[in-house]
Amino acid sequence: MSGTFVIAQGGGPTAVINQTMVGAALEVRRKHPGAKVLGSIHGVRGIRDGNYVDLSAIPEEQLRLIAGTPSAALGSTRDKPDAAYCELVLKGLQKVGADAFIYIGGNDTSGTQQILTDAADGKIAFVHAPKTIDNDLVENDHVPGFISAAEFVAGAFLSVDLDFRALPGIYVAIVMGRHAGFLTAASAAWRLDGDSGPHLIYVPERAFSTERFIEDVRSTLDRHKRCIVAVSEGVSTADGKALVESLVPPEKLERDQHGNVKLSGSDLTAALEHALAEGLPGKRARVDALGYMPRGYVGAINAVDAREAFDAGAFAVTVAGEGGGSVAVTYDGDKTVLKKVPLASVAGKTRHMPDDFMQPDANQLSEKGMAYLKRLVPEKYKVGKPFV
Template sequence: MSRTFVIAQGGGPTAVINQTLAGAVIAARRRHGDVRVLGAKHGIRGIAADDFIDLTAFSDGDLMHIANTPNSALGSTRDKPDDAYCGRILEGLRKAKADAFVYIGGNDTAGTLQILDRAAGGPMTFVHAPKTIDNDLAENDHTPGFISAALFVVRAFLSVDLDFRALPGIYVGIVMGRHAGFLTASAAAWRRQAADGPHLVYVPEEPFSVERLVADIHATLDRFGRCVVAMSEGVTVAGGAPLAGHLIPAHRREHDAHGNIQLSGGDLGLALQSRLKEEFPKVRARVDTFGYLPRGFNFRRGAYTIDYESWINPRGRLRRNAPAVVAVAITT
């Protein structure tokens, strides 16, 4: 009996999310010789709009090229479906005759799958393939996407620490992470001595204040003559409000579709740098916002390097769940 797998990608792209995609497609084809593999463009949007690409004829070589390309090859979305949207998605899956839907992504993607699973009320299988640079999925030690992004962060801080040894001053690198500080904490992974940067690390899980930052920088300058700081974009001040809302003027604040203050832009860095220059007028102070750079960092050395966790994880899940249909969407 022919089977159909639907596969899609959600949330922010990473350097290895396409490895998960390729691993899932190849595993499905090897386990089910007559499988039909569909790709939904831009996640659940493609399913609702009946916008698929048939990946059945893609060679393993083509899939390997996709696997080694940083981005989300199928296109992505951050849509959070309401009841009406869920109905359109489920109708799209039924129209595609999908036996299973594999969705690659992080917390929001997992939440979307849970909503669809409850709404479906039938035999269709819903499989979550974890991907998030924030590393904040429950019951995971680490997730695909985190290691490659963390490698960028740790290399960046190692390099900038050497820069500020040559020309001492204050450096702050603002790293992605609205609620989780794993990526920011990775900045200290290669520290070997107390004098190595980053000297200060601030994560969303711990209370933060600008006054504390200034005091900590003063102490670090007195001790080492320079200060390198790793800071999560999501650090919060008194009352749990994000620092961005505290420092950025109201007319400069941007918000996403869900009402959250945009944290990955450069306004927080500019506001913080201005404050540091006021507090330390005679010291060189620089603030960089890493933004999307860590998640898109292409760390591979060869054309066919495999991130084995990203590659093997979906293959194992497909073997255990043995879904009937895999659909994958790729943008043109």
């Protein structure tokens, strides 16, 4: 394959998505000297509109600098192409003589590659390279981007727990994750001891009840004099409604352009803060959203995550040579192994956090859940136990 590779980045950025892009670009340079690598600007939108940067023309040193930079240097998109859009993308790829299209992203991105594969004539290799802080891709042990995000979340909760030891109260942080609780669970990775927060963890895999939540907080305050809580933005009540829908009147709910309720805007934090003020009057309570920090904070780029993301990009070039597919990050009990899996086995599927990662009767991780986290996010900072 000495022709043209197109690379794009889709969905929410991560701290290491540029590693994957540069890993692919440099692997093409190594394996297929003379081949062209076009970076599409803002995902498939750049292919549709003919908007590219020629990555082949950029010095390796500059590419490596970009690899170490968080967020998607090519720009990203939330576009989920339908058949008509895909037709335009295919035409765009043909126009530049693409032999392969490597699209770095999560579930939606792998779905797009599946649609394009089905619509194309087999002359272009479609490759999905995995990326998501949600860690919710099936076939993967963990997904590039998750470890760095998890490290930020673990550090944030370690820090805020120390803060609330000094000045007790209730603290709730909303953590990204629509369908999978992995990132919210990472809040527990660096707990110092049994007294440490987070004391309560709410994940999308389990139904949320505001009444039960208030009771959980109350009994935690009795036990620990403070209460640190991690809540996934995607938690739903037992009727399947997003939490924000159960707390905010319908006419006040913000919606995106697709009509989806905005899960984790300020409405959710405000509604939870008011629920606490009402249920536990007189208690100091604060609800924040960790927001975008976990997915790209420049000070929490994990070295293992960066290397795995780079390697996944390089391996995507191998998969392109084999006709396409999805790159999966697997674990053989000892080390991470990259594998090629069919696009169809990943596309449109969501991996949930296994039920036994949580204790059956408490809002806490099980030993199994902790072991998984500790493997991916081992302790990083030496911290002394406070006197309070």
